[in-house]
Amino acid sequence: MTDQRVPELGSLLTQAGIGVWTWDPASDTVIWDAEAERIYGLEEGGFDGTMEAFVSFIHPADAEDVLELLDKVGRTGGLYSVQHRIVWPDGTIRWVEGQGRIETGSNGGPQRGYGIVYDVTDRATLERERDQLRVSAAAAVRSSTANREALDFIIHASDALAGSLNTERLLERLATVMTDDFADFCIVDLKLDEPVGWLMTGARNAASSKYASEAGGPSAMLNARRRLEQADVGSHMDDPTAWLVLDTEELGGIVPDAVSSILVEPLTSRGRTIGSLLVGRTIGAWAPETREILQAVARRAAVALDQAELYRDRSAVADVFQRAMIPSTLPEVAGVSLGVLYRPATELIRLGGDLYDVFPTPAGGCMLVVGDVCGKGVVAAGHAGLARSALRAAAQATGSPAEALGVLNRTLLADPTRPLITAVVVEVGPAEQGGSRTATVSCAGHPMPLAIRKDGRIESIPASGTMLGFDADPSFSSVPIRLDPGDAIAMFSDGVVETRRGKEFFGSERLIEALTTVISSQPSTMVDAVGATLDTWTAEPMADDIVMLVAKVDQGG
Amino acid sequence: MAEVTDELVHRYTDAAGANDYPAATRLAQKAVTNGASVTIVLRDLVCKSQGLVGRRWAEGEWTVQQEHTASAVTSLVIEDLARLAPPLTQRSPEVLVTSAEGDWHGTGPAILDAALLHHGRRSIRMPLGAAAGQVAGVIHDLGPECVVVSCSLPALLPGARRMVVAAQDAGTPAVVGGRGFGTDDRRAERLGANGWAADVVELADLVEATAGFSMPSARFDYPGAAEYATLRQEAGVVTDRVRALLEGPDDHSGAVDAAVWLLKALAASLLLDDSDILSEDVDWFTCRAPITGLSVSRLLEALLHALPETLTVAKTRVRAEVERAQPPTGGK
Numbered sequence: 003m004t005d006q007r008v009p010e011l012g013s014l015l016t017q018a019g020i021g022v023w024t025w026d027p028a029s030d031t032v033i034w035d036a037e038a039e040r041i042y043g044l045e046e047g048g049f050d051g052t053m054e055a056f057v058s059f060i061h062p063a064d065a066e067d068v069l070e071l072l073d074k075v076g077r078t079g080g081l082y083s084v085q086h087r088i089v090w091p092d093g094t095i096r097w098v099e100g101q102g103r104i105e106t107g108s109n110g111g112p113q114r115g116y117g118i119v120y121d122v123t124d125r126a127t128l129e130r131e132r133d134q135l136r137v138s139a140a141a142a143v144r145s146s147t148a149n150r151e152a153l154d155f156i157i158h159a160s161d162a163l164a165g166s167l168n169t170e171r172l173l174e175r176l177a178t179v180m181t182d183d184f185a186d187f188c189i190v191d192l193k194l195d196e197p198v199g200w201l202m203t204g205a206r207n208a209a210s211s212k213y214a215s216e217a218g219g220p221s222a223m224l225n226a227r228r229r230l231e232q233a234d235v236g237s238h239m240d241d242p243t244a245w246l247v248l249d250t251e252e253l254g255g256i257v258p259d260a261v262s263s264i265l266v267e268p269l270t271s272r273g274r275t276i277g278s279l280l281v282g283r284t285i286g287a288w289a290p291e292t293r294e295i296l297q298a299v300a301r302r303a304a305v306a307l308d309q310a311e312l313y314r315d316r317s318a319v320a321d322v323f324q325r326a327m328i329p330s331t332l333p334e335v336a337g338v339s340l341g342v343l344y345r346p347a348t349e350l351i352r353l354g355g356d357l358y359d360v361f362p363t364p365a366g367g368c369m370l371v372v373g374d375v376c377g378k379g380v381v382a383a384g385h386a387g388l389a390r391s392a393l394r395a396a397a398q399a400t401g402s403p404a405e406a407l408g409v410l411n412r413t414l415l416a417d418p419t420r421p422l423i424t425a426v427v428v429e430v431g432p433a434e435q436g437g438s439r440t441a442t443v444s445c446a447g448h449p450m451p452l453a454i455r456k457d458g459r460i461e462s463i464p465a466s467g468t469m470l471g472f473d474a475d476p477s478f479s480s481v482p483i484r485l486d487p488g489d490a491i492a493m494f495s496d497g498v499v500e501t502r503r504g505k506e507f508f509g510s511e512r513l514i515e516a517l518t519t520v521i522s523s524q525p526s527t528m529v530d531a532v533g534a535t536l537d538t539w540t541a542e543p544m545a546d547d548i549v550m551l552v553a554k555v556d557q558g559g
Numbered sequence: 560m561a562e563v564t565d566e567l568v569h570r571y572t573d574a575a576g577a578n579d580y581p582a583a584t585r586l587a588q589k590a591v592t593n594g595a596s597v598t599i600v601l602r603d604l605v606c607k608s609q610g611l612v613g614r615r616w617a618e619g620e621w622t623v624q625q626e627h628t629a630s631a632v633t634s635l636v637i638e639d640l641a642r643l644a645p646p647l648t649q650r651s652p653e654v655l656v657t658s659a660e661g662d663w664h665g666t667g668p669a670i671l672d673a674a675l676l677h678h679g680r681r682s683i684r685m686p687l688g689a690a691a692g693q694v695a696g697v698i699h700d701l702g703p704e705c706v707v708v709s710c711s712l713p714a715l716l717p718g719a720r721r722m723v724v725a726a727q728d729a730g731t732p733a734v735v736g737g738r739g740f741g742t743d744d745r746r747a748e749r750l751g752a753n754g755w756a757a758d759v760v761e762l763a764d765l766v767e768a769t770a771g772f773s774m775p776s777a778r779f780d781y782p783g784a785a786e787y788a789t790l791r792q793e794a795g796v797v798t799d800r801v802r803a804l805l806e807g808p809d810d811h812s813g814a815v816d817a818a819v820w821l822l823k824a825l826a827a828s829l830l831l832d833d834s835d836i837l838s839e840d841v842d843w844f845t846c847r848a849p850i851t852g853l854s855v856s857r858l859l860e861a862l863l864h865a866l867p868e869t870l871t872v873a874k875t876r877v878r879a880e881v882e883r884a885q886p887p888t889g890g891k
């Protein structure tokens with residue numbers, strides 16, 4: 003019966019490229035039609051009808067699965083469908099799909115089998131290619147996401163490190179960024195005398211941030227640094243277990259107990275190692291690209307930290323200069339209140355050509371100095387520092403404002419690179435009967451100071467004299483004035499009266515007017531009022547250094 | 560929680576204006592003893608009193624002298640309130656407090672200072688009149704966690720902007736507050752600040768949160784912003800023209816000063832794209848006109864004519880104020 007059905011369908015199936023087979027369990031013979039033989043790469047009649055021959059065509063990689071399926075269906079009967087590779091006698095690999103039925107007899111064993119087979123190589127190849135594309139597309143997406151995330155992280159870190167020139171702040175930022183989602187903890191260690199490493203644990207929780215030096219004490223941090231230096235950082239980079247040993251043994255008290263892996267990257271800038279960046283995880287290991295990310299961040303961090311160090315040095319230089327030009331704080335002078343307004347036009351480095359000084363005299367009074375070096379910036383600042391110390395020394399030695407100016411003039415004339423300097427020096431004498439004091443005013447080409455009377459009168463003190471560094475035979479008048487309790491003297495640089503509004507100058511009349519409104523205030527309030535008036539009066543930015551010093555004789559009681 | 564009543568604000572202000580420091584500080588301390596936190600007293604007594612002092616002066620009830628006296632007393636009271644703060648620890652975070660560049664009102668920063676102290680913050684206070692560059696230097700030197708910029712008047716907002724930029728360029732977030740910023744966060748946002756505090760109580764919370772701030776960037780993509788830059792550059796020329804227009808035989812000496820102030824308000828309104836800034840100051844001069852004798856429309860006309868032709872947004876703003884200053888004629 004079976005044999006009859008095959009020829010009926012034969013030509014139709016052959017046209018469709020479908021081969022037909024039958025199996026007789028009793029004799030264990032397999033019959034293939036010509037198309038089936040063609041599909042298996044055989045000549046017509048080339049199949050010997052044995053099960054062994056059929057099995058030998060199945061691709062070794064698929065054989066186990068196919069035989070397991072056939073064995074199962076052979077025992078229980080039923081329908082099956084299978085797709086697998088075959089190997090032709092010439093070695094060509096093809097994909098076939100087979101569908102068949104095994105019928106069982108009354109004894110439960112297989113009685114006969116039949117089915118079809120067809121070549122699906124083209125379809126299977128396409129499917130495989132599609133699957134592969136899917137896999138590689140997914141991988142590509144994964145890897146581009148990882149790249150994107152790495153880039154985002156580096157940008158985020160760069161942003162956090164941009165701007166600040168303060169070492170502490172940078173250390174904190176770096177540790178915060180590293181523990182945002184990169185690492186579970188981070189230690190930044192700079193090779194400074196003080197261990198200023200920063201340990202940050204627990205992402206996004208500022209409360210858990212703390213100095214490494216607090217976690218294990220400064221000695222633990224120094225100890226850890228020594229160990230890090232002894233261990234060759236580079237050689238251990240790829241072997242987290244080496245570091246694991248190091249931290250539990252040697253970094254005790256600094257690194258959290260449960261550590262699964264640590265990475266250390268040296269911080270190098272301008273060809274020298276300035277410190278190290280250590281990051282660790284408590285769970286899981288690092289991805290392979292992690293080190294590159296860490297290196298990128300470490301490079302940026304090292305440059306930022308190095309710049310902060312440079313700035314610190316420069317800023318310290320500027321501070322030294324400024325301390326030479328002006329007192330860091332106004333001294334306490336018994337019975338005299340002081341106020342100062344000091345605003346250098348060069349802002350960031352806080353240096354200008356204006357100088358002032360106040361120091362008590364042994365007699366119980368004080369010496370007041372305001373000066374202005376022609377020029378601006380660092381060069382002017384250097385001369386201003388020189389002028390201030392020369393004036394202070396001379397005033398202390400001579401006790402006379404006019405003579406002090408003379409000494410500075412001679413000093414300047416001996417210096418071929420001298421600038422021109424204007425200055426006013428006032429000696430406020432000791433308190434006399436009733437609290438009044440006598441002040442002696444000498445001026446060298448400087449705007450004349452103002453006497454501010456308690457009753458509201460404000461007048462210029464007519465002291466005149468030659469600009470310094472200019473004339474070998476200068477003359478400085480000494481003008482004595484009496485300051486009663488509540489009276490004040492105001493000395494100022496030309497920057498105050500020469501503040502501009504278009505073509506107009508602020509001028510001394512406006513200055514007097516501004517002081518009049520605060521006549522009974524403390525000197526600090528008086529100078530602030532002048533500053534406020536200047537800023538309100540003009541819509542233009544400040545162009546020149548400004549200094550104003552006010553000394554007021556305290557009222558008894 | 561004890562409330563600070565309006566009656567207490569008046570009594571306090573009277574004491575301050577009368578130079579009665581002992582009475583003023585007693586009233587402030589009593590409010591604290593009654594249960595109000597120092598920050599609340601700063602907000603509801605000291606700040607409100609400052610507002611009242613300003614109104615009394617603007618309306619001519621008080622002289623400049625009285626205003627100064629009240630401010631001096633209040634700064635002593637603020638110092639007393641600051642002293643009530645618990646001691647700081649070695650690790651108290653530092654905050655830098657500064658006024659806007661050109662803003663010499665010392666009370667605002669002093670209040671901020673005291674409030675921060677009560678929230679466990681060490682504060683670095685810049686001297687009044689500090690320039691933005693100076694502030695940048697101090698930020699780099701000391702590395703505060705945050706900069707607080709106070710601005711007392713809208714016309715001084717460009718100076719606040721310079722402080723915000725100085726802070727952010729130094730990698731430090733800037734939080735702003737003060738009367739100059741108005742009653743919502745709009746102006747602060749325009750300036751690119753990291754946060755705006757409605758009052759001194761809010762400020763403390765804001766400063767706590769600055770660690771998570773990202774740096775916003777102010778866009779200034781409206782035409783007025785470009786005109787602001789020109790106006791700042793040309794301020795001297797414009798001032799000269801205004802003076803030429805205003806100086807006459809019967810000139811009031813304050814006219815040029817007032818016009819210069821309106822010029823600043825105009826510049827601020829351009830930078831922030833906020834015409835209210837100019838309107839508010841025009842209204843203030845109008846309110847003060849009975850005392851000062853200044854004609855506000857005359858000032859505005861002079862300003863309008865002095866502005867370079869190219870500043871079309873600026874001219875439109877001033878013209879709108881000129882029209883607003885003239886009462887409607889009712890189609891006569």
